[in-house]
Amino acid sequence: MRRNKEQAAITWLRIGALAAAVCLAGAGLMRREHLEVLAKAVRICLECIGIG
Amino acid sequence: MHRDRMKKEKGGGKISFQRKVQFLSAVLLNGYAAGFAKGKLFTGKSKAFCVPVLNCYSCPGALGACPVGSLQASLAGRRFPFYVLGLLMLFGVVLGRLACGLLCPFGLVQDLLHKIPVPKWKVPGRIDRPARSLKYVVLLVLVIFLPAFAVTKSGVNPPYFCKYLCPAGTLGGGIPLMITDPVLRELAGFLFDWKVLVLVLILTSSLFIHRPFCRYLCPLGAFYSVFNRFSFYQMHLERTKCVGCKACERSCPMAVEVTKNINSPECIRCGKCRSVCPTGAISGGFSRNVSGIPSEGSENMP
Structure with a gap:
């Protein structure tokens, strides 16, 4: 019985985390944050390569 | 085998x-x-x-x-x-x-x-x-x-x-x-x-x-x-098949205590433990069962 309850709780935690992840990524896409990522990723990051 | x-x-x-x-x-x-x-x-x-x-x-x-x-x-x-x-x-x-x-x-x-x-x-x-x-x-x-x-x-x-x-x-x-x-x-x-x-x-x-x-x-x-314990991908250890040889723990690159905590936050799911297990007690995959909560037949180790 207790096992089933724990299993159910963790299943809900998983589903909740998955839903939160999708919502966050979706909100980010709506705010066009992926374009900021793109803008950063297509230029040489001087800090990353040790010139910084 | x-x-x-x-x-x-x-x-x-x-x-x-x-x-x-x-x-x-x-x-x-x-x-x-x-x-x-x-x-x-x-x-x-x-x-x-x-x-x-x-x-x-x-x-x-x-x-x-x-x-x-x-x-x-x-x-x-x-x-x-x-x-x-x-x-x-x-x-x-x-x-x-x-x-x-x-x-x-x-x-x-x-x-x-x-x-x-x-x-x-x-x-x-x-x-x-x-x-x-x-x-x-x-x-x-x-x-x-x-x-x-x-x-x-x-x-x-x-x-x-x-x-x-x-x-x-x-x-x-x-x-x-x-x-x-x-x-x-x-x-x-x-x-x-x-x-x-x-x-x-x-x-x-x-x-x-x-x-x-x-x-x-x-x-x-x-x-x-942080997600290892409840992620959709889980490692499983069937306690009924485990003979306690600890081959899994000796082979683990992250030094995880596989028989005690198979879904430890340190486990990188490389599958070394699964491949060395002599009885095939360890498996991994996308599953409804989660770490620490054994289901009937197979057991996810706490």
């Missing part, structure tokens, strides 16, 4: 499933071969997507964005990083640290170095356990707190982790670009020397200790480890 399994794992110089996936992932994530020759970065739209592993976006071959670099850049802009955090959580909740074990190119480099036959070190527990917490400090301080709040005199928030610690950036981005671009070579100074020193230290340690960067320093591994 046991002999067959062991033969498959050790004999004949066969490449393991993990290694094949690791190579494939490294090639796919860094598939812009022309970039290495020209010393130019790929500028296609796929770079708007964060890959699930530490793979520098300044690597000339990189086809996607590094999530850790992107997270720091978003935080530096004083905006809540919805997109990057959402993707990281998505990878975490689906895979846990499977991305570390199977997909990470820097993990592959460390794995290959550890194959070199030199004496191996077993880090004593009193050093190993507290040192593993370092990666959480790296995540909180160098990836989140400093990039968000520490502004330099010139008014910018640098990506502190990338700037001072990330060895993947030096190996995948810094060195190939320095080789092909004389202007960048001219600009290289103390910081580059420091980053090369960090890289050399980590790569040298990899000869003696399995995956030292993943164990002690990787902020992405620290983030994913």
Whole structure:
């Protein structure tokens, strides 16, 4: 019985985390944050390569 | 059956499933071969997507964005990083640290170095356990707190982790670009020397200790480890089949106590334990059952 309850709780935690992840990524896409990522990723990051 | 399994794992110089996936992932994530020759970065739209592993976006071959670099850049802009955090959580909740074990190119480099036959070190527990917490400090301080709040005199928030610690950036981005671009070579100074020193230290340690960067320093591994216990991908140990030989624990590259805590935050789901288990008691896959809560017949170890 207790096992089933724990299993159910963790299943809900998983589903909740998955839903939160999708919502966050979706909100980010709506705010066009992926374009900021793109803008950063297509230029040489001087800090990353040790010139910084 | 046991002999067959062991033969498959050790004999004949066969490449393991993990290694094949690791190579494939490294090639796919860094598939812009022309970039290495020209010393130019790929500028296609796929770079708007964060890959699930530490793979520098300044690597000339990189086809996607590094999530850790992107997270720091978003935080530096004083905006809540919805997109990057959402993707990281998505990878975490689906895979846990499977991305570390199977997909990470820097993990592959460390794995290959550890194959070199030199004496191996077993880090004593009193050093190993507290040192593993370092990666959480790296995540909180160098990836989140400093990039968000520490502004330099010139008014910018640098990506502190990338700037001072990330060895993947030096190996995948810094060195190939320095080789092909004389202007960048001219600009290289103390910081580059420091980053090369960090890289050399980590790569040298990899000869003696399995995956030292993943164990002690990787902020992405620290983030994913939070999800290991309840991610959709889970490792399972069938207690009825387990004979307690501890072959799994001896083979584990992350020194996880497999029979006690198979879905430990330190488990990178590389599958070594599964391949050496003489009775086939260990399995891994996407499952409804989660760690610590045994279901009928098979048991997920607490």
